Amino acid sequence: MCQVDEDYNGLLESPVVVSETQKCNKCKETTAALILKPGEALCRGCFKEHFVHKFRAMLGKNRIIFPGEKVLLAVSGGSSSCAMLSQVQEGLGQNAHKKLRFKPGIVYIDEGCLLGQSMEERQKTMAQIHSLFKVTGFPYHIIPLEMVLNLPSSVLESVHLATDDPAGNYKVAVDHFMQSNPGHSVDPNTQVHQAELRVLTDATVPQLIDESQTQTLQELFSRVKTLTAKEDLLHTLRRHLLVSTARAEGYSKLMLGENCTRLAVKLLANIAMGRGAQLGVDTAFCDPRYGDIVAVKPMRDYTAKEISLYNYMWNVPSVFIPSLETKTADKSSIQRLTESFVVKLQVDFPSTVSTIYRTGEKLQTANFTEDIEGAPLKCLLCMCALDTTLGETSAFQATLISEQLSNVGTTHPMQGHLRPDTQTKCCSPCDQQDGEEQCEAHAVCCSHFKGGDSMNLESLLCYSCQQTVKDMTSVEFLPQYIMSEAKRRNRRSQIRREISEFLLNEDQDCTSIKAES
Amino acid sequence: MAAPITLHLVFGGGAELLFDGVKDHHVTLPSQSEPWNMKQLLVWIGQNLLKERPELFVQGDNVRPGILVLINDADWELMGQLDYQLQDKDNVVFISTLHGG
Ligand SMILES: [Zn+2]
Ligand SMILES: [Zn+2]
Numbered sequence: 212m213c214q215v216d217e218d219y220n221g222l223l224e225s226p227v228v229v230s231e232t233q234k235c236n237k238c239k240e241t242t243a244a245l246i247l248k249p250g251e252a253l254c255r256g257c258f259k260e261h262f263v264h265k266f267r268a269m270l271g272k273n274r275i276i277f278p279g280e281k282v283l284l285a286v287s288g289g290s291s292s293c294a295m296l297s298q299v300q301e302g303l304g305q306n307a308h309k310k311l312r313f314k315p316g317i318v319y320i321d322e323g324c325l326l327g328q329s330m331e332e333r334q335k336t337m338a339q340i341h342s343l344f345k346v347t348g349f350p351y352h353i354i355p356l357e358m359v360l361n362l363p364s365s366v367l368e369s370v371h372l373a374t375d376d377p378a379g380n381y382k383v384a385v386d387h388f389m390q391s392n393p394g395h396s397v398d399p400n401t402q403v404h405q406a407e408l409r410v411l412t413d414a415t416v417p418q419l420i421d422e423s424q425t426q427t428l429q430e431l432f433s434r435v436k437t438l439t440a441k442e443d444l445l446h447t448l449r450r451h452l453l454v455s456t457a458r459a460e461g462y463s464k465l466m467l468g469e470n471c472t473r474l475a476v477k478l479l480a481n482i483a484m485g486r487g488a489q490l491g492v493d494t495a496f497c498d499p500r501y502g503d504i505v506a507v508k509p510m511r512d513y514t515a516k517e518i519s520l521y522n523y524m525w526n527v528p529s530v531f532i533p534s535l536e537t538k539t540a541d542k543s544s545i546q547r548l549t550e551s552f553v554v555k556l557q558v559d560f561p562s563t564v565s566t567i568y569r570t571g572e573k574l575q576t577a578n579f580t581e582d583i584e585g586a587p588l589k590c591l592l593c594m595c596a597l598d599t600t601l602g603e604t605s606a607f608q609a610t611l612i613s614e615q616l617s618n619v620g621t622t623h624p625m626q627g628h629l630r631p632d633t634q635t636k637c638c639s640p641c642d643q644q645d646g647e648e649q650c651e652a653h654a655v656c657c658s659h660f661k662g663g664d665s666m667n668l669e670s671l672l673c674y675s676c677q678q679t680v681k682d683m684t685s686v687e688f689l690p691q692y693i694m695s696e697a698k699r700r701n702r703r704s705q706i707r708r709e710i711s712e713f714l715l716n717e718d719q720d721c722t723s724i725k726a727e728s
Numbered sequence: 729m730a731a732p733i734t735l736h737l738v739f740g741g742g743a744e745l746l747f748d749g750v751k752d753h754h755v756t757l758p759s760q761s762e763p764w765n766m767k768q769l770l771v772w773i774g775q776n777l778l779k780e781r782p783e784l785f786v787q788g789d790n791v792r793p794g795i796l797v798l799i800n801d802a803d804w805e806l807m808g809q810l811d812y813q814l815q816d817k818d819n820v821v822f823i824s825t826l827h828g829g
Contacts, residue, residue, distance in 0.1 A: 233806055245803035252806065290741060290825070473827065515825035519741060519796050520803065523823060531742050536828030538745060538781060550827060554794035 237261075245520050249561050255524055262513075262521050266298040267309065269509045273496055276464055276507070278312035283462035284349075285453050286317050288340055288530035292468030294518045295510050297527045299466075300347060313464075317344050317351040318456050320449055324356055324425045325432055325441075326533055333420075339530045352456055357424040359452045364696035366455040369502035369594055431688035438544035439484070440682035442535055447592045447676075448690070457504045465506040472515035472553070474508070475567040480549040486675040488598035494571045500594045514564055590673035591697055592680075598673050607674055671700050732759045733816040737773070742829015743795060743822050748779050757814070766797075767810040769820070785822075794826040 233243045233252050241254035253261065270276055284299060286292040302311030319340045323333035337353050344351040435441045457465050469477070474494045481490050492498050498506040510518070522529060536544070541551040556563040588597040599607055668686060669677055680686060686694075737753040744751045757764050757772060764772075767789055774786050785792055790810060797804040798821040799812060814820075 242802075243806055244801065246805045472825070476827075515794070516796055519823045519825045520798075523740070523798065523821065524801070531740075531744070531829065533742075533745070534828035536826075537742065538784065538829070540783075546827075551793070554826070558793045 244524070247517065248565075258521070259525060262517070263298065263301055265512055266295075266509060267302060267311070269496070269512055270302075270311070273507070275497055275505065276313050280313045280464060281460075281462040282313045282315050282464040282466055283453070283457045283460070284315055284317045284466045285468065286319055286340075286344070287468070288319065288336075288343070288532045289468070290518050290522050290527075290529045291470045291473065291510055291513075291515070293343075293527055293529035294513070294522055295466065295468040296347065297522075297525075298509070315349050315466075316460065316462060317347065317349050318453060319344070319351070319353045320452055321353065321355045322445065322449070322534070324420075324428050325445065325535065326537075330420070336530070336532060343528055343530060350460075352460065354452065354456060355420045356448065356452070357420055357428055359448045360424050360427060360690050362451060362455050362690065362692045364692045364699065366451050366458075366692060367591060367594065367696045369500060369589060370504075427688065431690075434684045434686075434688055435679075436682045436684065438535065438539065439546065440679045442544055442546050443484070443675075443679045444683075445535065447679075450593075451692075454501050454504050454506075463504060465501075465504055467506055467508050468510050469508050470510045470513045470515055470518055471568050472557075472564050474511055474571065475564045476546070476550045476553050478567055478571045479553065480546045481675075483545050483549060484675050485678055486593075486673075489593065489595040489673065489675070490571060491574050492595055494568075500589070511568075590676050591668070591671040591693065591700065592676040593673060595673055599670075599677070610674075666694075666697055666701055668697055670704070671697055729761060730759055730763045731816075733757050733764060733814060733818075735769075735814065735817070736819045737777075738819070738821040739823075740821065741796075741824035742826070743785065743824040745829055746780055746782075746785050747777055753777060764814040765810065766799075766804070766812045766814065766820075769814060770810075791822065794824065796823045796825055797821070798823070 235241050235243045235254035235257050236250075236252050237257040238254060241256060243252035244255045245258060246252050247258070247261075276282060284292070284296055286296050296317065299311065299315050302309075303315070305311070319337075321333055321337055321340075323336060328336075333355070340353055344353075432441055432444070435444060453465055457463070478490055478494050481487065481493055486493065492500055494511075496508055496511060498508070500506075521527065536547050539547055542548050553563060553567070589595065590597055668680060672680060734754065734756045737755060739747050739751055739753070747753070755777070757769070760768075770786055770789065770791065774782050778785060783792070785795070787793070791797060797809075799807045800819050801821075804812065
C-alpha cells in the first residue's frame with residue numbers, strides 16, 4: 212500500500228466530480244459508461260474489448276491449457292463464474308487465430324441442502340441452471356452436494372504426474388494439434404487426450420436425492436459451531452466433489468471463477484485463519500495440489516465491479532443462488548468480515564484490491580516435509596502441503612506453546628487432572644510411543660478429534676484445517692471417504708514408525724535397547 | 729416546487745432479497761421543494777421499499793460498499809454519485825457484488 216500516497220494525493224480529499232459527458236479514455240470519441248479505476252473511464256465498446264482481451268491474454272500468457280484438452284468449468288450461477296462461461300463461449304466463437312481450442316464442460320454443485328431449502332426449491336434452482344447450461348451446447352453436470360458422501364477415498368490422494376517441462380509440453384501439444392487439424396476447423400479429436408468425450412447434451416437433473424444423505428450432511432454441518440468453519444468445510448467438500456467429477460469424466464483442468472476481489476479477500480481471510488502457508492496455491496492462477504487435475508483461475512485479473520458491470524451491460528445471464536453468507540451481518544464469519552473490510556477500504560483507496568492481490572503473487576511457499584517416497588506430506592482435507600511438521604523454531608510450535616501456557620492457569624475440564632509436564636506434551640505428536648498406544652495426555656486432551664475408534668486426525672491436517680475441525684463438536688459425521696482415508700494414513704504412519712525404529716536398532720546400540728525390553 | 733418524478737429501480741446480485749425478492753420497482757417520488765438527488769433517494773428507499781436488514785443496503789448516508797450503482801446504464805461514479813439530480817423516468821440499478829449477495 213506504499214503507493215497510495217503518491218497515486219491519490221489530493222484525490223482523496225476532493226473526489227473529482229466528472230461531467231456526465233466525459234469521453235472514453237481509449238477511443239476518445241464515445242461517452243464513457245464506467246470508471247474502471249481512477250482516471251480510466253471507458254465506453255461500452257472499449258470496455259467489452261478490454262474485458263474479452265483480458266481473458267484470452269490470461270490463458271495465453273500462462274500456457275497451461277493445451278489445445279484439445281478437456282476443461283471443466285465450475286459454474287455456481289454467480290456473476291463471476293457466469294462471466295467466465297460467457298468468455299469461454301466468446302473464445303470458441305472467435306475466428307481461427309484467436310480461437311480458444313480446448314473442449315469445455317460445465318459442472319454445477321447444488322448446496323441447497325445446507326440452506327434449508329425444500330426439494331421443490333432445489334429442483335427449481337437446478338432447472339434454472341439446467342436451462343442456463345443447455346444453451347451453451349457444452350456437456351454439463353448438475354450435482355447435488357450429497358454426492359460428496361459417495362466419493363471414494365482415492366479422491367484425497369493427489370495423483371502424481373511426471374511433468375518435466377510444462378512449456379515444452381505445451382509446444383508439443385500445439386504442434387500436435389496443428390498437424391492433426393490442418394484447417395483447425397474440424398472438431399479437434401487430437402491424441403493429446405484420447406479419453407472419450409461423453410457428451411451429455413441433456414444431462415439429467417437429478418430427480419432423486421437420497422433424503423437420508425441430505426440428513427447426514429445437515430447433521431454434519433449442525434456439528435460445526437461457527438460460520439467460519441462451516442464455510443471452510445463446505446469449500447473443502449465442494450473442491451473434493453469438483454476434482455472427483457473432473458477425474459470421473461476425463462477432464463484434466465478445472466476452471467474456477469474466483470475474481471480479483473474475491474482472491475484479495477481470500478488472501479487476507481487465509482492469514483486470519485492460519486492458512487499462511489497455503490496463500491500461494493490458494494490464490495495463484497495455477498493450483499497443482501491435486502496432481503492430475505490442475506485448477507486454474509482465469510478470472511483472477513477482474514474485479515467484482517468489472518464483472519458485474521460487464522454482465523449487466525452485455526446481458527450475461529446468471530442465477531442468483533443464496534449461500535451460507537447470504538443476509539448475514541458483517542461480523543458473522545472471518546470470511547464475511549474480511550470481505551466487508553476490503554470493499555470498505557476499496558471505496559476510499561481504489562487500488563486496495565489490486566495491491567493485496569499483487570502482494571499475493573509475490574508470495575512463495577517454502578518446501579515442506581516429504582514422505583518416504585519423496586512426495587510432500589499433504590493435508591487430508593485441503594490437500595496442501597502440511598505446515599505442521601516444521602521444526603521446533605517454527606511459528607506453529609510457538610503458537611502451540613503459547614496456547615498451552617495460557618491454558619495452564621485455567622482448569623480445563625479435560626486437563627484438570629493432568630500433570631504440567633504431560634500437558635506440555637499434549638497436542639504435539641506423541642513420537643516416543645511405540646505406535647500401539649498414544650500417550651494418555653494426548654488421548655484425553657485431543658479427544659474431540661476422535662471418531663468412533665481412536666484415531667489421530669490432527670496429525671493429518673494442516674494448521675488451518677485443524678482449527679476448522681476443532682470447531683466441530685464431533686467428527687463422527689465427516690463423510691466416510693475422509694474417515695477411511697484418515698485411518699489408512701494413520702496405519703501407514705504407524706507402520707512407518709515401526710520400521711524406522713527397527714532400522715534405528717540395526718545401526719545403533721542394539722544391546723541397550725534389547726536390555727530395556 | 730419540483731414536480732413528482734417516476735423512476736425505474738432495479739435490484740440485482742442478491743440485493744433484491746432485501747426487497748422481498750422483487751427485482752423491478754416502478755416508483756413515484758412525491759413533489760418536494762428542491763429536486764430529488766441520489767442521497768435523498770436512498771433515504772426514501774430505506775423508508776418505503778426496504779423490507780429487512782437496512783444495514784445490508786445503506787450504511788451512513790451512502791450505499792453499502794460492494795453495491796454497484798448505475799444511473800441510466802452508466803456507472804454512477806461518472807454522474808456525481810450522491811449529488812446526482814434525478815430526472816423523471818430515470819433508471820437506477822443497484823447490483824450487489826458481495827459474496828452471497
Ligand atoms: Zn471507447
Ligand atoms: Zn488443510
